[in-house]
Amino acid sequence: MKEFFKSLLASVLGCSIVLGLCFLVFFVFLAAMLSFGSQEEYVLKDNTVLTLKLDGVLYDRVEEENPLLALLGQDKDIKSGLDDILSSIKKAKENNKIKGIYINAGAFSASGAFLKEIRDQLIDFKESGKFIVAYGDIYTQGCYYLSSVADKMIMNPEGNMDLHGLSVSPVFYKGLLDKIGIEMQIFKVGTFKSAVEPFMLDKMSEANREQVSSYIGDMWSVVTSEISNSRNISVEKLNIIADSLALFKKPEICVQDGLIDTLMYETGVREYLKTLLAGVEKAKDVHLASVKDITTVPPENKSKSKDVIAVLYAEGSITDGSGTDGITSKRFVKELGKLKDNDNVKAVVFRVNSPGGSAYASEQIWKAVSDLKEKKPVVVSMGGYAASGGYYISCNASKIIAEPNTLTGSIGIFGMFPNVEGLTRKAGLTFGNVKTNKHADFGDVTRPMNADEKAILQNYIERGYDLFLTRCSDGRGIPKNSLDSIAQGRVWTGREALKIGLVDELGGMDKAIEEAAGLAGLTDYSLNSFPKKRDFLESLLGNQKEELVTQVMKEYLGSDYKLFKTIKEIKEQDFIQARIPYDIDVK
Numbered sequence: 001m002k003e004f005f006k007s008l009l010a011s012v013l014g015c016s017i018v019l020g021l022c023f024l025v026f027f028v029f030l031a032a033m034l035s036f037g038s039q040e041e042y043v044l045k046d047n048t049v050l051t052l053k054l055d056g057v058l059y060d061r062v063e064e065e066n067p068l069l070a071l072l073g074q075d076k077d078i079k080s081g082l083d084d085i086l087s088s089i090k091k092a093k094e095n096n097k098i099k100g101i102y103i104n105a106g107a108f109s110a111s112g113a114f115l116k117e118i119r120d121q122l123i124d125f126k127e128s129g130k131f132i133v134a135y136g137d138i139y140t141q142g143c144y145y146l147s148s149v150a151d152k153m154i155m156n157p158e159g160n161m162d163l164h165g166l167s168v169s170p171v172f173y174k175g176l177l178d179k180i181g182i183e184m185q186i187f188k189v190g191t192f193k194s195a196v197e198p199f200m201l202d203k204m205s206e207a208n209r210e211q212v213s214s215y216i217g218d219m220w221s222v223v224t225s226e227i228s229n230s231r232n233i234s235v236e237k238l239n240i241i242a243d244s245l246a247l248f249k250k251p252e253i254c255v256q257d258g259l260i261d262t263l264m265y266e267t268g269v270r271e272y273l274k275t276l277l278a279g280v281e282k283a284k285d286v287h288l289a290s291v292k293d294i295t296t297v298p299p300e301n302k303s304k305s306k307d308v309i310a311v312l313y314a315e316g317s318i319t320d321g322s323g324t325d326g327i328t329s330k331r332f333v334k335e336l337g338k339l340k341d342n343d344n345v346k347a348v349v350f351r352v353n354s355p356g357g358s359a360y361a362s363e364q365i366w367k368a369v370s371d372l373k374e375k376k377p378v379v380v381s382m383g384g385y386a387a388s389g390g391y392y393i394s395c396n397a398s399k400i401i402a403e404p405n406t407l408t409g410s411i412g413i414f415g416m417f418p419n420v421e422g423l424t425r426k427a428g429l430t431f432g433n434v435k436t437n438k439h440a441d442f443g444d445v446t447r448p449m450n451a452d453e454k455a456i457l458q459n460y461i462e463r464g465y466d467l468f469l470t471r472c473s474d475g476r477g478i479p480k481n482s483l484d485s486i487a488q489g490r491v492w493t494g495r496e497a498l499k500i501g502l503v504d505e506l507g508g509m510d511k512a513i514e515e516a517a518g519l520a521g522l523t524d525y526s527l528n529s530f531p532k533k534r535d536f537l538e539s540l541l542g543n544q545k546e547e548l549v550t551q552v553m554k555e556y557l558g559s560d561y562k563l564f565k566t567i568k569e570i571k572e573q574d575f576i577q578a579r580i581p582y583d584i585d586v587k
Contacts, residue, residue: 042293047277050092051288052103052118054143058082058110060315060353060383063533080291082114082383083313083529086509088294089121093128095300099277101125102269102288103150105136105143111384112219112586113403113494115146117508119226122149131276135269138162144259145223148230154272157263161254162247163238166216166223166586172198181422185449187457189465190412190489195388195581199416211490216586218493219405233258305524309516310339311349311509312530317579318357318365318389324531327354327393329361335531336368340375345528347376347520349512350397353383354390356579359413359464362389366471370396377519381512382406382503387491388413389578391502392468396475398519400503401512402494407586409502411472412489413464413578415457419448464576476501491580 056078092098101122122132126149134147135154139161147153155161177184177199184199194208204212224235241257254260264272270283280286312335316326324331339345350369356362372378373396380386380394382402387410394400402408424431424446431446442453449457469487473480478501486492486500497503505511517525 041296041298042289044095044097044289044297045287046097047280047285048098048287048289049273049277050088050098050101050294051290052085052089052101053106053290054103054108054146055106056080056108058085058108058114060313060351061529061533082117083509084291084295085118086121087299088291089118089125091294091297091299093125093130095297098130098289098294100131100133100273102273103132103134103147105134105139105147108140108143110142112142112223112405113382113384115142116222116226116403116405119146119149120508121510122146126151133269133273133276135264135266136161137266141223145227148227152272153259153261154264154269155251155254155260155262156265157251159251159263160247161249161251161259163242163259164245164247165239165242166220168212168216168586170194170198170204170581172202174198174200174202181420181424181426183419183422183448185417185419185454186414187417187454187461188412188414188489189462190414190487192491193410193412193414193489194491195577195579196414196416198581215407215491215493215496218495219586222404222495231258303524303526305526306344307520307522307525308342308345308528309347309349309513309520309522309525310342310345310528310530311351311513312336312339313351313353314365314393315351315353315383318354318361318393320358320361320364327357327361327365329358329364331531332365333368336365336372339530340372345376346522346525347516348372348378349381349509349516350378350394351381351383351509351512352386352390352394354387354393355385355581356387356389356392356410357577359389359392359468359576359578362392362578363467363471365393366396369393373398377516379512379516379519381509382408382494385580387580388489392471392578395472399505399512399515401505401507401515402497402503403508404493404495404506406494406497407491407580408494408497409487409492410489410578410580411468411483411487413461413468413576415461415576417443417449417457418445420445421447461576468578 058080059082061081061083062079089101092101126132131152132150133152133154134150135156136143136147137156137159139147139155139159141162141164144161144163174184184196186196186200188196191207192211194205194211197205197208221235224238227233227238228235237257241259246254246257246259251260251263255263270286270288273286274280274283277286312332314327314332318327319329321328322330322334336348339348369378377398380397380400382390382394382400384406386394386402386406386408391408391411429446433441433444435441439453441447469480469483472478472487473483476483486502492500492502494503494506498506505515513527517523
């Protein structure tokens with residue numbers, strides 16, 4: 001017995017030591033991760049140059065990177081936040097230690113509206129008298145448009161510059177669905193409601209071709225007119241260059257055409273920057289600070305006012321639920337309610353960057369916006385998209401501000417219901433049915449809908465469209481009959497929408513904040529952003545499984561991940577949708 005107790009005591013002691021060591025390792029690991037995640041305030045030095053590295057994908061704003069995915073090498077996507085870039089440019093204008101901006105153009109994916117907002121902020125920066133220098137190995141069209149505001153445009157001697165115009169190339173699935181025996185039963189209102197076309201046609205309808213031609217033509221005119229003003233090249237000449245595929249021309253031709261100022265390797269850029277800084281004799285004394293560095297630097301004149309203008313970011317598809325992915329109705333109804341009840345918040349800028357989504361969820365958010373508007377001003381700032389459901393949740397704001405190349409409108413709804421009878425027959429499956437009432441088996445995807453069911457659903461869609469029209473009519477003060485003629489699911493650019501009364505003014509976030517302050521009668525105010533970003537610890541302890549699965553799928557599928565995501569969205573969506581096409585891609 002004595003030996004037994006000795007063995008037991010030794011086992012308990014050994015387990016305690018092992019557990020203690022495990023806890024010690026865990027806390028050391030956690031402390032190291034927290035140390036890794038905490039970024040100290042960047043110390044600005046004289047002759048600092050803000051570096052805008054244009055690479056990866058641009059979002060309205062980005063959350064703290066998940067540290068575990070970073071350590072595992074899974075999160076390979078380069079993500080940038082528009083909010084961080086804009087605030088860094090503002091700080092660079094105000095801070096005397098920052099002498100200029102260096103744009104390093106790469107493979108950058110951003111909507112035209114986002115690019116214009118950065119470009120306008122750079123133009124404002126130039127009023128300080130500080131310089132902007134741009135360099136690119138290869139200037140993509142979007143990067144060239146943004147960078148053309150620079151005082152000096154430099155390109156690699158073996159580089160390329162792309163200027164080819166805009167195009168939209170939707171994918172049509174009807175032929176594939178026919179082959180596998182799936183019929184998509186479509187119910188819609190709106191001559192221009194093209195989101196359903198890929199499932200019912202094998203080519204673009206004339207109405208869709210008309211609207212796409214109109215909005216990409218207007219977007220292209222924004223690009224060419226602003227490049228023309230910055231580079232002193234006529235719009236006519238820019239179109240001739242675009243038609244000649246400038247991407248494949250010798251770099252020297254780009255210089256001759258005035259598109260580029262000089263050719264230089266990247267290694268020589270810092271030497272060139274040195275010449276722009278007074279008293280700097282060595283290139284190593286040029287201090288390059290990234291956007292991430294500058295985000296830690298406090299603003300020069302930060303207001304301490306208790307009066308707050310809240311900026312509520314809503315980005316992604318609109319869905320029902322309370323999750324954090326996209327614009328979920330329960331989450332945003334709650335956020336809007338908290339802003340309504342917060343007495344320190346005097347006005348709200350509702351930043352909408354959405355192609356739409358669930359009509360039901362859009363209605364819930366519309367109601368929350370309307371309730372908020374009864375207590376304080378609500379100004380919508382539209383991003384790259386604020387269309388269909390994105391317009392639904394915007395239409396009752398006190399004011400709507402959009403960029404000239406924002407895609408908006410698309411006032412219309414649709415429903416899609418699969419009939420897989422053909423597929424089941426190919427597979428040799430048959431089904432029986434017993435029911436107590438006429439429509440007891442409604443929603444059975446193994447058979448086509450009958451005439452009564454189709455009539456009932458079409459009527460339901462039309463009632464939904466009438467409600468959408470009513471919301472927009474009341475919010476914009478446009479009679480329903482007049483609004484119907486410019487609705488019909490048609491997509492408009494922000495500039496076109498201004499002419500027909502769907503938006504109030506053109507501009508970006510700064511303009512929206514200015515309008516909100518004016519409506520609230522504020523001259524001094526603080527800015528707070530919502531929903532609150534996850535901090536490092538919240539990111540560390542977040543939903544690792546979902547994020548890891550997403551990254552693995554991206555790694556495995558590569559460029560096909562976009563198609564997979566589209567199919568997943570269609571599968572999980574509400575059956576009544578207010579949104580623009582799933583795969584709209586202006587490039």
